Amino acid sequence: MAPVSSLPRRRGVALVPEFMGLRISRRPSRVSSASVRATAKVARPGVVCEAQETAIDIPDVTKSTWQSLVLESETAVLVEFWAPWCGPCRLMHPVIGKLSKAYEGKLKCFKLNTDENQDVATNYGIRSIPTMIIFKNGERKDTIIGAVPDGTLSDKYREVLVDQIWRILPFLSCLGE
Template sequence: MAAAISTKTIAAATSPRPRPRPRAASFLSFRPTARLPGAVAASSSGSRRCKAKDDTKASAAFDDDDDAVLDVAESTWDELVLRCKAAVLVEFWAPWCGPCRLMHPIIADLAKAYTGRLRCVKLNTDKNQDVATRYSIRSIPTILIFKNGERKETVIGAVTDTTLAKTVERFL
């Protein structure tokens, strides 16, 4: 004789099991381990970290690395990029872009490593849409390398410091 099966048992057996939610990737926690050619290793006391939320300068947490990278706008574009005789690396970025924030310390290290041979600038695409449209920037971060006012290379997306350094070295 077959045992009676309750409707609760059937419902429990046929209901799908809850799946664990995938963890979101944290772009802010990534720090490249490889060193740029000619770069000086940072001391353990001088390591770059995001400031605490209660710090008065919390909004400038990513500005520590930007002292070697200039901001460029449409009004200064010709002077800082097109008329420069040295190679110029231009990062097209936006404040809301996680991969862009990932690239800031890499480009700052690159600017320090190639001081005098490479000018590094960054252009906020939200504030300077005309320049971004002129160079057909469709995704950010996009890095353009100029030499003697001429566009030489395009790098789209977040890349490692060694990949970016090898690309830049071809134009120095």
């Protein structure tokens, strides 16, 4: 019976640095490769992980907190409908975190686990995740389906704000007369 792998059994040992985010290293790193003799070293630029401490945890909203956190909110609210097993949903968390930080005090962001809160998801017709809904004064203003860049979410939020301004402009012009 032939061996499953034809790679040499002896491998080089390397120390693994603590990774904190991604950056390209200007100095070459020493790398062992299975395609090169086990004792040979190859020098090449590498990518080093250097995560920044900017991850923002998006608070959860549930069926029991939906009314108070979303529908009765004084500010606009963005809710991400998601599930833990959904890869694109997990990709959206940092995007929504960035949006939450950029519009702090003007926009509240929450995430709703559709596996645990199926009633709420059904009430809003959620058929695909991730789905983000923007609410203002308890009303659904816009829906974004799928993983999108942060610019798309920012644009949708600004559209909701502009729509609100245009609705109150006639009232404000009457006060000036």
